[in-house]
Amino acid sequence: MPINYFLVLAAFLFCTGAYGVMARRNAVLVLMSVELMLNAVNLNLVAFSTHLQDVSGQVFALFVITIAAAEVGIGLAIVLLIYRNLRSPDLDQVEQLKG
Amino acid sequence: MLDSVWLFPVIPALSFLVILFFGKKLPFKGAEVGIASVGAMFLLACVVAAQWIDKVENAGHGNEKGLAALGHSVVAAAEGSKGGAEVTPIVHGFTWWQNGAAKFVVGTRVDGLVVMMLIVVTTISLLVHVYSTAYMHNDRRYTYYYAALSLFTASMLLLVVSANLLQLLVGWELVGVCSFMLIGHWWEEKPNSNAALKAFLTTRTGDVGLMIGVIVCFFAANSFDIARINAYALSPRADHGLMLVAAVALMFGIMGKSGQFFLHTWLPDAMAGPTPVSALIHAATMVVAGVYLGARVYPVFFNGFSIGTSTFNMMAIVGAVTILIGAALAFVQQDIKKVLAYSTISQLGYMVMALGVGAWSAALFHLFTHAFFKACLFLGAGSISHSATHHSFDMREMGGLRKKMPITFWTFMIATLALAGIFPFAGFWSKDEILATAGQGRYDVFVVVGLVGAVMTAAYMTRCVYLTFFGKYRGHHHPHESSPAITVPLVILAVLSLLAGLLQAVPFNIKKFETWLEPVGGLPNLVHPTFDYRLATISVALASMAIGAMFFFLFKREESGAFKGLTQRSKVAHAGYAFLDNKYYLDDLYEGVIVAGIKGPIARASYWVNQNVIDGVVNAVGRGTTRVGNFTYGVIDRELVDGAVNDIGRETSAAGGGMSKLQSGRVQRYALILLASVGLIGLAVYLVNVV
Numbered sequence: 001m002p003i004n005y006f007l008v009l010a011a012f013l014f015c016t017g018a019y020g021v022m023a024r025r026n027a028v029l030v031l032m033s034v035e036l037m038l039n040a041v042n043l044n045l046v047a048f049s050t051h052l053q054d055v056s057g058q059v060f061a062l063f064v065i066t067i068a069a070a071e072v073g074i075g076l077a078i079v080l081l082i083y084r085n086l087r088s089p090d091l092d093q094v095e096q097l098k099g
Numbered sequence: 100m101l102d103s104v105w106l107f108p109v110i111p112a113l114s115f116l117v118i119l120f121f122g123k124k125l126p127f128k129g130a131e132v133g134i135a136s137v138g139a140m141f142l143l144a145c146v147v148a149a150q151w152i153d154k155v156e157n158a159g160h161g162n163e164k165g166l167a168a169l170g171h172s173v174v175a176a177a178e179g180s181k182g183g184a185e186v187t188p189i190v191h192g193f194t195w196w197q198n199g200a201a202k203f204v205v206g207t208r209v210d211g212l213v214v215m216m217l218i219v220v221t222t223i224s225l226l227v228h229v230y231s232t233a234y235m236h237n238d239r240r241y242t243y244y245y246a247a248l249s250l251f252t253a254s255m256l257l258l259v260v261s262a263n264l265l266q267l268l269v270g271w272e273l274v275g276v277c278s279f280m281l282i283g284h285w286w287e288e289k290p291n292s293n294a295a296l297k298a299f300l301t302t303r304t305g306d307v308g309l310m311i312g313v314i315v316c317f318f319a320a321n322s323f324d325i326a327r328i329n330a331y332a333l334s335p336r337a338d339h340g341l342m343l344v345a346a347v348a349l350m351f352g353i354m355g356k357s358g359q360f361f362l363h364t365w366l367p368d369a370m371a372g373p374t375p376v377s378a379l380i381h382a383a384t385m386v387v388a389g390v391y392l393g394a395r396v397y398p399v400f401f402n403g404f405s406i407g408t409s410t411f412n413m414m415a416i417v418g419a420v421t422i423l424i425g426a427a428l429a430f431v432q433q434d435i436k437k438v439l440a441y442s443t444i445s446q447l448g449y450m451v452m453a454l455g456v457g458a459w460s461a462a463l464f465h466l467f468t469h470a471f472f473k474a475c476l477f478l479g480a481g482s483i484s485h486s487a488t489h490h491s492f493d494m495r496e497m498g499g500l501r502k503k504m505p506i507t508f509w510t511f512m513i514a515t516l517a518l519a520g521i522f523p524f525a526g527f528w529s530k531d532e533i534l535a536t537a538g539q540g541r542y543d544v545f546v547v548v549g550l551v552g553a554v555m556t557a558a559y560m561t562r563c564v565y566l567t568f569f570g571k572y573r574g575h576h577h578p579h580e581s582s583p584a585i586t587v588p589l590v591i592l593a594v595l596s597l598l599a600g601l602l603q604a605v606p607f608n609i610k611k612f613e614t615w616l617e618p619v620g621g622l623p624n625l626v627h628p629t630f631d632y633r634l635a636t637i638s639v640a641l642a643s644m645a646i647g648a649m650f651f652f653l654f655k656r657e658e659s660g661a662f663k664g665l666t667q668r669s670k671v672a673h674a675g676y677a678f679l680d681n682k683y684y685l686d687d688l689y690e691g692v693i694v695a696g697i698k699g700p701i702a703r704a705s706y707w708v709n710q711n712v713i714d715g716v717v718n719a720v721g722r723g724t725t726r727v728g729n730f731t732y733g734v735i736d737r738e739l740v741d742g743a744v745n746d747i748g749r750e751t752s753a754a755g756g757g758m759s760k761l762q763s764g765r766v767q768r769y770a771l772i773l774l775a776s777v778g779l780i781g782l783a784v785y786l787v788n789v790v
Contacts, residue, residue, distance in 0.1 A: 021770050030767075091766055098764030 006047035013040035027079040027089045031072065038068045101150050101189050104207045104260050106143060107217065108270075111136050111253035115246050122242035127232075133245040134228045137252055141221040144214075151214045152615055158186045186618035188213075190262050190326065201321075206262035208325065211616040212394060215463060216259040219470045220384050222595075224252045226588035227379040230478055233584035234375055234485055244284060244373070251277035255384050259391070263323040264313045267392070271309070271356070274385050275302050281380060282372040294371035301365040301744065305355015309392075312348030315341060316399060325395060329621035332398035339402060346403025349392065350413055357389025358444045359451055360421040361740050366444055367428075370436040370492075374481030377436060382443050382473040387466050390450045394463055397454065401623045406457045410541055418452025419548040421445065424731055426555035430562065431728040435480045436492045438563045442518065443473055445552060449533055456545050458536035459625050460603075460613045465533060467612070468517065468525035468599045475514035475592035482507045482585045483567065487578035494563070499572035503579065506586045508568050510593035515564050517596040519557035519642050522635075528600035531635050535605075535628035550638055555724070557642035561649040605630040652721045655714070 013036055020033025042061045049057025083089050114136035122129025192206020228248060235244055254277055258270030276299075283295030317323055319341045320331035331337055353359060358366040369381050380386070393400060393414070404412035425445030432438045446469050453462035480492065487504060488496045501508045517524035520531070530553060537545045572578065580586065603612035605628075613627070763769075 018774060022767050022774070094766065095764035098762060 003047055003051045006043060010040045010043040010047070013037075013043065025090050025092055027082060027091050028076075030091060031075045031079065034075070035068060035072065038064055101147060101154070101209050102191060104147065104209055104213075104217075105191070107140060107260055108253045108257035110140060111249045111256065115249040115253060118242060118246040118249055122246060129242040129245045130228070130232050133249050134225070134232075136249060137221065137225045137228050140252070140256070141225045144217040144221040147209065148214050148218055151209065151211070155186050155211070155615055155618055158618075186211075188326070188618070188620045192262055203265060204263055204324065205266055207260045208262035209260070210619040212391075212463065212619045213259055215467060215616055216391060217256070219387075219467060220252065220255050220259060223379055223383040223470055223474050224248070224255075226474070226478075226591060227375045230378075230481070230585055230588045231373075231375045233582050234481055235373060238373075240284065244281075247277055247280045247284075248376075248379070251281065251380065251385075255388070258388055261325075263325060264316060264328070264396070265323045267325075267395070268309070268313060271352075271388060271392075272306070274388060275299060275306070275356075278302075278369070278380050278385055281376040282369045284373055284376070285371075291371040294365075294368040297744075298365040298369045300748075301362055302355040304744075305351045305353070305362050308348045308351025308355070310352075312345050312350075312352060315345040315348060316396070319345065326620055328396055329398040332396075332402045333621060333623060337402055342399055342403035344403075346400045347413060349396065349399065350417065353389035353393050353451065354417060355389070356392075357386050357447045357451065358421075359389070359417050359448065360424050363421065363425070363444045364736060364740050364744070367432075367437050367440040370434070370440050374436065374477060374484065377440070378474045378477035378481070381440065382477050383470040386443065386447060387450070387470065390447065390454070390462065390466055393451065393454045394459060397459055398621060398623055400454065401457075404455065406455065407540065407623070411544065412455055415452050415455025415542065415545055418448045418450070418455050419545055421448030422452060422548060422552040423448075423555070424735075426552055426559060427724065427728040427731050428736070429559040429728075430555075430724050431732055433494055434492045435483070435494050435497070435563060435567060436477070438494075438559060439473070439476050439480060442476075442556065442560070445556065446473065446518070449530065449549065449552065452545055452549070453533040453536070456533075456537040456542040457540050457625065458533050458628075459622065460616055460627075461529065461532035461536050463616060464603050464612055465526075465529035467602075468529045468596070471592050471599050472514040472517040472525060472596035475510055475589060475596055476518065478585070478589055478592065479507050479511040479514065482581045482589065483578075485585065486581040487576060488574050489576050491574075494566040496574040497567045497572075498570040498574075499568070500578055501568040503572070504581070506580055506589060510586075510589040511564065511568070513593040514596050515560045517600075519560055519646065520553050520638060521557075521642060521646075522639050523597075523600065525596050525598070525600035527635075527639065528603055528605075531631075531638060532603065532605065532628065534634050534638060535631040538631060538634055539628045546634070550641060553638050554641045554645040557645035558649040558724070561646045562653060565650060565653045606632075648717050648720070652717050655718075 017033045017035075017037030017040060020036065021030055024030050024033060042064050045057040045061040045064070049055060049061070079089060082094060086093050114132050118129035118132050122132065125131065188208055188210035190206060190208045192204040195203045195205045197203065228245075231244070231248070235241055238244060251274065254270050254273030256270075258267055258274060261267040261270060279295050279299040282298050283292045286292040286295070313323070316328045319338065320328040322328065332342055351362075354362045366381055366386065370377055372380075400406060400414060404414055406412060406414070422445050425441045425443075425448055429438050429441035429445065432441065446465070450462045450465050450469070453459075453465060483497060483500060483504065484490050484492050486507075487500055513524065517526040520526045530549070534546055534549045537543075537549060601609065603610060617625070
C-alpha cells in the first residue's frame with residue numbers, strides 16, 4: 001500500500017482539526033479538534049515508521065497518545081471552569097487577558 | 100580557614116532567610132541575628148587575614164622559616180624561594196553545569212585582594228549593623244531592613260570571593276537588587292521609590308556593558324575563570340583588539356556601579372535611603388565593586404588600554420573627569436549627604452584614575468582607607484540628623500554643633516582631614532601614593548588633575564564642616580550627643596581613618612599593605628613608586644591652603660551676613676595692624692625721620708592689599724567655583740545626562756504600548772497567528788532548501 005494514501009488522509013484530518021480549532025466557538029469542540037490534529041500526526045508517525053522500518057515512530061505515537069490523554073484531562077477541567085464562571089462554553093467571551 | 104571561604108556568602112544568606120521568616124517573632128526583631136552573623140563573618144575575616152598574612156610572610160622568607168603552619172604554604176614557599184615572594188592564590192570549585200566543552204564552575208578564590216575586601220566589607224557592615232539598632236529604632240520595617248542588610252552582605256561577599264566572572268556577575272546583580280531595596284526602604288514617599296528605580300536602572304545600563312565584556316572575555320580566554328582570563332590577557336598570544344573591546348565594555352559596568360561620569364547621577368539620588376545604608380552601600384562597599392572588578396581583571400585593562408605604555412587611556416580619563424566633576428558639584432549642595440555623595444563620586448574617580456595610570460596597589464589602598472573615612476563621615480551625618488535636626492540633612496538647619504555633639508564633631512573632623520589628605524591621616528598616604536605612581540609613569544596631566552582634586556576636596560569639606568559644626572545653630576530643635584550605639588562605631592571608624600594609612604607608609608619603609616595585597620597570581624609588572632617628598636609637600640600644602648582659604652571665606656561671609664562675629668574678624672586685622680605698628684615703633688626709635696614718612700603709606704598699602712587683592716582673590720575663587728559647579732549640575736547633569744535617560748525610558752514605553760495591541764486575549768486568534776507563522780517558516784525553509 002503506497003504511503004501517499006496515509007499522508008493524504010492525515011493531511012485531511014489535520015486540516016479539519018485546524019479549521020475546527022480556529023473556527024469553532026464551543027470550547028469542547030475546539031478540544032476535540034485538537035485531538036483530531038494530534039491523531040493526524042500519529043497517523044503520519046506510524047505510517048512513516050512502517051515505511052522506513054524504524055520502530056521509533058511508533059514509540060513517538062505512543063508518547064503522543066499518553067500526552068494527549070493528559071491534555072484532554074486538563075483541557076476539560078479548564079473548559080468546566082470557564083463554563084462555571086461565564087455560564088457559557090463560548091471561547092469568544094474568554095478575552096480577559098487582553099493586553 | 101583559607102579553604103572554607105565559601106562560608107562568607109552562605110552564612111549571611113542564611114541569616115537573611117531566618118530574619119525574613121522568623122525575625123518579627125524574635126525579641127530584638129531580627130537585629131540580633133543580623134549582628135551575630137555579620138559579627139561572625141568579621142571574626143572569620145580576621146582569621147582569614149591573619150592566616151593569609153602568615154602565608155605571605157613565610158613564603159617571602161624562603162625555606163629556613165617554619166613552613167608547617169599551613170599545608171598550602173609549603174608548596175607556595177618552595178616555589179617562592181626561587182623568585183622572591185611568590186604566593187599562589189587558593190582556589191576551590193566544583194562544576195556547576197557543562198555544555199559541550201564549556202564547563203561552568205562555582206568556586207571561591209582567596210588572594211590578597213580578596214582578603215582586603217573581606218576585611219573592608221565585614222568591618223563596615225558590622226559597624227553599620229550596630230549603628231542601625233539606634234538609627235532605625237522603631238522604624239516601620241525594621242525587620243525587613245535587617246533582612247536586606249544581611250542579603251546585601253551575603254551578595255557583596257559572594258561577589259568578592261568569586262573565582263569566575265559568571266559568579267561575580269550574580270553577586271554584582273544581587274548587590275544591585277539590595278541597593279534598590281534599601282534606597283527605596285521608605286517607598287511610601289514617591290521621591291524615594293523614584294531614586295531607587297533610578298539607581299537600579301542606571302546601574303543596569305552599565306551592566307549591559309559589563310555583560311558584553313564578560314562574554315568577550317569568555318570567548319577570548321575560553322573560560323570564565325578569572326585566573327585564566329588574566330593569564331590570557333598577559334600572554335603574548337592575546338588579541339589586543341579583543342581585549343580593547345572587553346576593556347571598554349567592562350569599563351561601562353564600572354562606570355555604572357562606581358558612579359563614574361557620565362553614569363554617576365544615581366549616586367546622589369540614592370541618598371534617599373537610610374543613612375547607614377548610604378554609609379554601607381553608597382560609600383564603602385557596593386560602589387567600590389566597580390573598582391574591585393577593575394582590579395580583579397586588571398590584565399584585561401592593562402592589555403586593552405595599553406596602560407604603562409600609552410600616555411592616556413579611557414580609564415584614566417573617565418576617572419580624572421569624575422574627580423573634577425564630583426568635586427565641583429560638592430560645592431553647591433545644601434544637603435550634607437549630597438556633599439558626601441559627590442565627594443564619594445570624586446574619590447571613586449581617584450581610584451579609577453589610579454587603575455588607569457597603572458597604580459594598582461595605590462588604587463586599592465585608597466579603596467581601603469576611603470571605606471573607613473567615608474563611612475565615618477556618613478555615619479557622622481546620620482548622627483547629626485538623628486540627634487540634632489530631626490531627620491533633616493539640610494546644612495542650613497545645622498551650624499554650631501561643635502560643642503553640642505563633641506564625639507560626632509571630633510570623629511567627623513578626623514575623617515574630613517583624612518579625606519582632605521592631610522598628613523598623617525589615612526587619606527594622605529593613599530592619595531599620595533596614587534599621585535606618586537602617576538608621576539613616575541609619565542602621567543603628568545593626571546598628577547595635576549589629582550592635585551586640583553585634592554584642593555577642591557579640602558575646600559568643599561571645609562565648607563561642609565564649617566556649615567555644620569561652626570558658627571551659630573540655625574535649626575529649631577535641641578541638639579544633643581547621640582547614644583553609644585551610634586558614637587562607638589564613629590569612634591572606631593575615626594581611629595581606623597587615623598591609623599589605616601600607616602600600613603603603607605613608604606617614607607618609613609613600611610609596605611605591609613602592598614606585600615599582603617599583591618600576591619593575587621597573574622598581575623602585570625606594577626610600578627612601585629618611591630616616596631616623592633616634593634609631591635607630598637605640594638599636595639599637603641595646597642590642601643591646607645584650600646582649607647584655610649575656604650574657612651576664611653565662609654567666616655567672612657557669615658560675618659557680613661545676618662550673623663554677628665565682626666569682632667573676631669577685626670581682631671585678626673587688628674593683630675596684624677598692631678604687629679606692623681610695633682615693628683615700626685622700634686624702627687621709629689632708630690630712624691624716626693624716614694619711617695615717619697613711610698609708616699602710614701606702607702601700613703595703609705598692605706591693609707589695602709589685604710582687603711582688596713587677597714580677599715578679592717579668595718572671594719572670586721569661591722564664587723567662580725560655585726558658578727562652575729552650578730553649570731555642571733544644571734546643564735550637564737540635569738539636562739544632558741538625565742534627559743538622555745528619560746528619553747530612552749519614554750521611547751521604550753511607547754514601543755511597549757504599540758506591541759500590546761497584539762495581545763487581544765482571544766485564544767483562537769493566537770492559534771491563527773501560530774499556524775500562519777508555522778506556515779511562513781515552512782515556506783521559507785522550503786524556498787531556502789529547494790530554490
